[in-house]
Amino acid sequence: MGKVIVVTSGKGGVGKTTSSAALGAALAQNGDKVAVVDFDVGLRNLDLVMGAERRVVYDLVNVIQGEAKLTQALIRDKRLESLYLLPASQTRDKDNLTAEGVEKVVGALRTHFDWVICDSPAGIERGATLAMRHADIAIVVTNPEVSSVRDSDRIIGLLDSKTVKAEAGERIEKHLLLTRYDPARAERGDMLKVDDVLEILSIPLLGIIPESMDVLRASNIGSPVTLADERSAPALAYFDAVRRLKGESLPVTIPGEKRGFFGKFFGRKAA
Amino acid sequence: MTAVLTQPRPIRLKGRSYLALTLTPELPFEDWLVRLDDLAGRSAGFFLRRPVVLDVEGLEIDRAQLRDLVGKLGTRNVRIMGIEGARPSMLGADLPPAMSGGKATGDIEEPAAAAPVNESPAPTPVESAAEMPVAPLPTAGAPISLVVTQPVRSGQSIFTEGDITILGSVASGAEVIAGGSIHIYGTLRGRAMAGTLGNATARIFCRKLEAEMVAIDGFYKTAEDLEPGLRGKPAQFWLEGETFTAGSMA
Numbered sequence: 001m002g003k004v005i006v007v008t009s010g011k012g013g014v015g016k017t018t019s020s021a022a023l024g025a026a027l028a029q030n031g032d033k034v035a036v037v038d039f040d041v042g043l044r045n046l047d048l049v050m051g052a053e054r055r056v057v058y059d060l061v062n063v064i065q066g067e068a069k070l071t072q073a074l075i076r077d078k079r080l081e082s083l084y085l086l087p088a089s090q091t092r093d094k095d096n097l098t099a100e101g102v103e104k105v106v107g108a109l110r111t112h113f114d115w116v117i118c119d120s121p122a123g124i125e126r127g128a129t130l131a132m133r134h135a136d137i138a139i140v141v142t143n144p145e146v147s148s149v150r151d152s153d154r155i156i157g158l159l160d161s162k163t164v165k166a167e168a169g170e171r172i173e174k175h176l177l178l179t180r181y182d183p184a185r186a187e188r189g190d191m192l193k194v195d196d197v198l199e200i201l202s203i204p205l206l207g208i209i210p211e212s213m214d215v216l217r218a219s220n221i222g223s224p225v226t227l228a229d230e231r232s233a234p235a236l237a238y239f240d241a242v243r244r245l246k247g248e249s250l251p252v253t254i255p256g257e258k259r260g261f262f263g264k265f266f267g268r269k270a271a
Numbered sequence: 272m273t274a275v276l277t278q279p280r281p282i283r284l285k286g287r288s289y290l291a292l293t294l295t296p297e298l299p300f301e302d303w304l305v306r307l308d309d310l311a312g313r314s315a316g317f318f319l320r321r322p323v324v325l326d327v328e329g330l331e332i333d334r335a336q337l338r339d340l341v342g343k344l345g346t347r348n349v350r351i352m353g354i355e356g357a358r359p360s361m362l363g364a365d366l367p368p369a370m371s372g373g374k375a376t377g378d379i380e381e382p383a384a385a386a387p388v389n390e391s392p393a394p395t396p397v398e399s400a401a402e403m404p405v406a407p408l409p410t411a412g413a414p415i416s417l418v419v420t421q422p423v424r425s426g427q428s429i430f431t432e433g434d435i436t437i438l439g440s441v442a443s444g445a446e447v448i449a450g451g452s453i454h455i456y457g458t459l460r461g462r463a464m465a466g467t468l469g470n471a472t473a474r475i476f477c478r479k480l481e482a483e484m485v486a487i488d489g490f491y492k493t494a495e496d497l498e499p500g501l502r503g504k505p506a507q508f509w510l511e512g513e514t515f516t517a518g519s520m521a
């Protein structure tokens with residue numbers, strides 16, 4: 001049985017879709033079988049970021065409504081043969097997502113893939129709650145600024161109450177992915193410090209992704225950043241995040257922060 | 272056939288306390304009733320559907336006088352649910368039962384001229400005890416205190432009648448409401464309202480103060496009113512009379 005991951009944030013524009021694509025590709029580069037599912041019905045973007053926009057025939061809503069089979073709707077990536085995309089519908093609205101339908105689709109994906117990554121829409125409405133509903137693991141994408149942090153805090157509250165795991169009395173595994181981190185702005189004090197974000201959200205840190213032109217460039221050519229330029233700073237940060245996700249204990253380095261020989265031995269810890 | 276011994280489900284008896292209006296009549300009753308009529312006249316329906324307890328402690332009256340008074344109140348639509356401070360000989364099956372062990376909760380505001388009942392959920396700095404549905408301290412056993420081991424996240428609201436202890440932080444946009452005191456071992460960034468059931472002795476404690484709002488028994492302070500020196504530090508809040516007081520926890 002595969003693991004279901006929800007990539008969520010509450011706030012829009014923080015990097016959910018970029019991270020879903022980058023993490024999905026990074027996992028597939030290790031040889032794992034990965035399905036990335038776009039839950040943003042009506043405002044789909046994941047197909048663009050993954051360079052599959054011209055290959056979409058059927059989508060998530062078609063599958064839920066029984067108009068297409070799951071295998072017909074899944075799009076295999078051209079570069080990585082173990083990476084698949086299940087696109088969202090651009091023409092339907094979110095009401096077409098039903099709780100039973102989502103449960104069936106996620107359940108079927110779970111049996112065929114090692115990882116099912118659900119790219120959540122922004123907000124806390126139907127699309128977002130259905131995307132997190134069946135997750136085993138949540139990746140909370142947060143920018144180092146107050147509104148994003150508060151929205152993430154709200155989402156964490158929902159993850160602890162509205163998911164199937166939470167309702168069964170279990171605890172959903174939660175990770176913080178700090179994105180768009182700008183070392184220069186952090187230096188000037190224009191951004192929240194990493195430790196402040198960790199103190200407020202008190203969930204373990206999965207990684208810090210630096211703000212970078214590489215991310216924008218990768219999106220524009222329709223490629224996950226981990227595929228577009230494997231040596232770029234954001235790609236390296238996503239690869240490290242994936243290693244931590246798979247259970248490796250790896251100290252998190254803050255981009256731009258010079259760490260001495262001893263500093264490397266003191267990993268960053270979060271509650 | 273032999274009778275099968277069954278274990279019938281026992282009837283559960285539970286205690287519960289309520290806030291009741293207490294009337295303290297004075298002799299002579301005729302004059303007191305005139306004043307009561309005056310009060311009721313200023314606000315029609317003030318006594319309607321309200322539980323009222325009659326406190327006759329220290330009054331030199333007999334059973335007939337008491338029954339007469341209850342009857343006269345009845346004609347004014349004041350229904351007496353119980354009588355406090357009466358000698359057992361004065362009460363009987365034709366009078367409401369005796370009540371004892373009541374706890375004072377402060378004066379209930381007299382209605383001003385045709386004042387609408389204020390049911391705003393926001394804490395107001397006036398005595399709003401008149402609309403409190405629950406008594407602050409049940410007479411039998413203190414209310415259960417609550418311990419929260421998880422951080423209180425933005426958008427969450429926690430309420431308990433007793434004291435509340437939170438091991439983590441209270442996020443911005445979260446609120447904690449307690450009938451008793453509030454203890455927060457993390458950072459208070461959201462709202463904390465203590466003593467909401469009319470307990471003026473309740474306090475709020477936190478390890479680090481970044482609060483949006485703190486309130487005790489209806490008196491409140493928002494972030495702007497808080498002493499700047501306390502921000503980011505361990506702090507406590509309490510009421511001194513009607514003064515909302517903040518202090519460090521050195």
